[in-house]
Amino acid sequence: DVKVTQSSRYLVKRTGEKVFLECVQDMDHENMFWYRQDPGLGLRLIYFSYDVKMKEKGDIPEGYSVSREKKERFSLILESASTNQTSMYLCASSANQPQHFGDGTRLSIL
Amino acid sequence: QKEVEQNSGPLSVPEGAIASLNCTYSDRGSQSFFWYRQYSGKSPELIMSIYSNGDKEDGRFTAQLNKASQYVSLLIRDSQPSDSATYLCAVGMNTGFQKLVFGTGTRLLVSP
Numbered sequence A: 001d002v003k004v005t006q007s008s009r010y011l012v013k014r015t016g017e018k019v020f021l022e023c024v025q026d027m028d029h030e031n032m033f034w035y036r037q038d039p040g041l042g043l044r045l046i047y048f049s050y051d052v053k054m055k056e057k058g059d060i061p062e063g064y065s066v067s068r069e070k071k072e073r074f075s076l077i078l079e080s081a082s083t084n085q086t087s088m089y090l091c092a093s094s095a096n097q098p099q100h101f102g103d104g105t106r107l108s109i110l
Numbered sequence B: 001q002k003e004v005e006q007n008s009g010p011l012s013v014p015e016g017a018i019a020s021l022n023c024t025y026s027d028r029g030s031q032s033f034f035w036y037r038q039y040s041g042k043s044p045e046l047i048m049s050i051y052s053n054g055d056k057e058d059g060r061f062t063a064q065l066n067k068a069s070q071y072v073s074l075l076i077r078d079s080q081p082s083d084s085a086t087y088l089c090a091v092g093m094n095t096g097f098q099k100l101v102f103g104t105g106t107r108l109l110v111s112p
Helices: none
Strands: A004-006 A010-013 A019-025 A031-038 A042-049 A064-070 A073-078 A087-094 A105-109 B011-014 B019-025 B032-038 B045-050 B054-058 B061-066 B071-076 B085-092 B100-102 B106-111
Touching (some): A019 A031, A031 A064, A031 A073, A042 A064, B019 B032, B019 B106, B032 B061, B045 B054, B045 B061, B045 B071
Parallel strands (some): B011 B106
Antiparallel strands (some): A004 A019, A019 A073, A031 A042, A064 A073, A087 A105, B019 B071, B032 B045, B054 B061, B085 B100, B085 B106
16 A cells, blocks of 8 residues: 655644645655645645656645655655644555545644 | 536536546647546546547546547546546647646545
8 A cells, every 4th residue: 555644734833934844755756746725625736746756736836845855755844834834744655546545734833 | 728628616516327437638639648536635647548549447447538629537336435536638748858737636525
């Protein structure tokens, strides 16, 4: 079974902090993705990566950056957290398709 | 027009009935289609994949694809209260990357 592990289930941070969300997959997948999910808006793609050190912007990259130094790990960085970044963050990985999701991180910015 | 559209529901069915969930998509070049189930507070879980026109059955679940009509559906037979969840339709777009576009989901409620 594919295992995608997100470092935290719940996280509370303060406005202006730099926030790191970590995601690790154990299936040697080339592709990794970061989404946020908000009520009524569904899943929205923030960034994705199709190889080590490669990244592509998704639909809502503003205020975020990513890092993929190793194939199994994909990090999402909130450069200066704001209250509108309070959301559920989901990491996914895939070889081709479909994508397999981690358990999610519920992030609150106060 | 949204790329992937689903009725938000809730769709209410009694236990034992057939639940029918629908999804339309805009990109005619799409080649892959998925249904995910998401329980409240949990992450999406893949339940069905379909790539060619017609029906694909897996246990109580049947996915149906009609590329000409740009329509994909999920049937759940003998619905159980444990099927109560939000069902997300996801479509692989013809972009060259392994991206999926998700609908906003249909909430299904199965009453005992």
